[in-house]
Amino acid sequence: MRMICLGLLALAEAVALREAAVSSPIQHVLVQMPLLVLAGAVAGWQLSVPRHWAVPLLLTALTALLFWMLPINVDWALTPAGELVKYVSLPLLLGLPLRLSWPWLGPILRGFIKANALSMLGVLGFLYTHAPVRICNSYLVSAQQELGFAFLYLAAALACLWAIPVLFGHPRWLPLSTDGCTKCGA
Amino acid sequence: MLARAFLSFLAALIGGGILWHATDGARAFTSETARRLDVARSPRPVPGVILEDMSGQRVPLLPQEGEVVLVEFIYTVCGDICQIAAADFAEVRGRLQAQDVKARLISVSFDPQRDTPEQMAIYGDAHEADGVVWTVARPEESDLDGLLELFDVTVIPDEWGGYQHNAAIHVIDGSGRFSAVFDTDAVEAVAAHLQEVQP
Numbered sequence: 001m002r003m004i005c006l007g008l009l010a011l012a013e014a015v016a017l018r019e020a021a022v023s024s025p026i027q028h029v030l031v032q033m034p035l036l037v038l039a040g041a042v043a044g045w046q047l048s049v050p051r052h053w054a055v056p057l058l059l060t061a062l063t064a065l066l067f068w069m070l071p072i073n074v075d076w077a078l079t080p081a082g083e084l085v086k087y088v089s090l091p092l093l094l095g096l097p098l099r100l101s102w103p104w105l106g107p108i109l110r111g112f113i114k115a116n117a118l119s120m121l122g123v124l125g126f127l128y129t130h131a132p133v134r135i136c137n138s139y140l141v142s143a144q145q146e147l148g149f150a151f152l153y154l155a156a157a158l159a160c161l162w163a164i165p166v167l168f169g170h171p172r173w174l175p176l177s178t179d180g181c182t183k184c185g186a
Numbered sequence: 187m188l189a190r191a192f193l194s195f196l197a198a199l200i201g202g203g204i205l206w207h208a209t210d211g212a213r214a215f216t217s218e219t220a221r222r223l224d225v226a227r228s229p230r231p232v233p234g235v236i237l238e239d240m241s242g243q244r245v246p247l248l249p250q251e252g253e254v255v256l257v258e259f260i261y262t263v264c265g266d267i268c269q270i271a272a273a274d275f276a277e278v279r280g281r282l283q284a285q286d287v288k289a290r291l292i293s294v295s296f297d298p299q300r301d302t303p304e305q306m307a308i309y310g311d312a313h314e315a316d317g318v319v320w321t322v323a324r325p326e327e328s329d330l331d332g333l334l335e336l337f338d339v340t341v342i343p344d345e346w347g348g349y350q351h352n353a354a355i356h357v358i359d360g361s362g363r364f365s366a367v368f369d370t371d372a373v374e375a376v377a378a379h380l381q382e383v384q385p
Contacts, residue, residue: 052190052193053193055190055193055194055197056193056194056196056197057197059194059197059198059201060197060201062201063197063200063201063202063204063205066201066205067204067205067208070208070209070215071215071216071217072208072209072214072215072216072217072219072220073208075216075217076217133218134218134350134352135216136216136217137216137217137218137340137352138340138342139342140342140344140345140350141350142344142345
């Protein structure tokens with residue numbers, strides 16, 4: 001229940017950021033969209049699914065992720081139809097399925113996904129800082145470059161965060177990654 | 187086991203299909219490419235809008251008998267991209283005249299409030315637009331939004347009181363349809379295209 005409320009809160013925040021999303025791609029792509037994903041993940045926090053759902057759910061989440069990474073869809077997300085699809089698909093087709101499939105993913109697959117996320121952010125960062133043209137018609141070139149740097153900073157931050165358990169062992173304040181599996185009955 | 191594999195396969199198939207569709211068969215990753223593909227596939231009829239040119243005369247946007255119209259969207263106090271685009275446009279004009287293609291070039295201002303005929307004339311002089319083959323013109327305020335929407339031109343105010351917009355050369359063919367988009371510096375491609383569609 002508490003988690004559903006939190007999810008709704010994240011969703012409300014994302015909706016409240018509508019104006020901000022129009023004015024800045026950083027607030028759109030790196031604040032509003034992740035909040036929507038978070039809303040879905042948090043809403044499904046205490047749910048669990050049988051193991052054979054894991055791969056289809058992961059593929060669903062990856063599809064949604066790739067879909068919203070495309071510059072053409074970032075532009076589209078600012079039209080009324082695109083906005084509606086964004087509000088529905090990011091929580092329900094990305095946040096929720098990712099949360100539900102995550103406990104079933106082995107450490108290698110998790111590492112693979114994380115490594116890919118980092119390299120993808122790096123490529124996006126390079127693309128957005130170096131593109132000679134506007135990638136999204138709805139935003140200024142200067143904003144596009146800022147977004148590129150934001151991608152790079154985010155990649156650096158995530159790399160540090162994910163490296164902590166690898167380098168220093170699992171810190172006590174982080175939940176054990178096996179928790180999810182026991183919760184789901186593994 | 188087979189049922190489970192099938193489920194994953196189905197998810198991958200649907201996901202791939204959605205992405206394939208969203209990118210127009212992995213060809214359009216930005217809205218600029220998407221609009222170019224869309225226009226080439228299904229040309230859009232252009233309404234009979236009348237513009238006011240730099241000498242205050244009323245000129246039709248639509249091509250007249252046997253001609254093709256090239257449109258560029260600009261605002262005259264633009265500091266960078268429009269100036270480059272105008273130089274490219276001049277080159278296109280020269281190229282078309284050399285090839286004896288009957289075409290009219292119009293730089294349409296999307297800032298009709300600031301761009302008075304006098305202001306447009308200054309811009310025209312700076313780029314040697316003669317007012318006959320190549321003219322600078324502004325639409326009625328009430329026609330502007332419709333035009334920008336039809337041509338899929340996004341105009342957003344920048345930090346310095348100007349605008350940023352997708353600059354390109356838009357072709358209105360002999361039958362009055364918006365049917366192609368080119369980069370402003372794609373002089374060769376524009377010339378070749380017009381040779382082809384010349385009415």
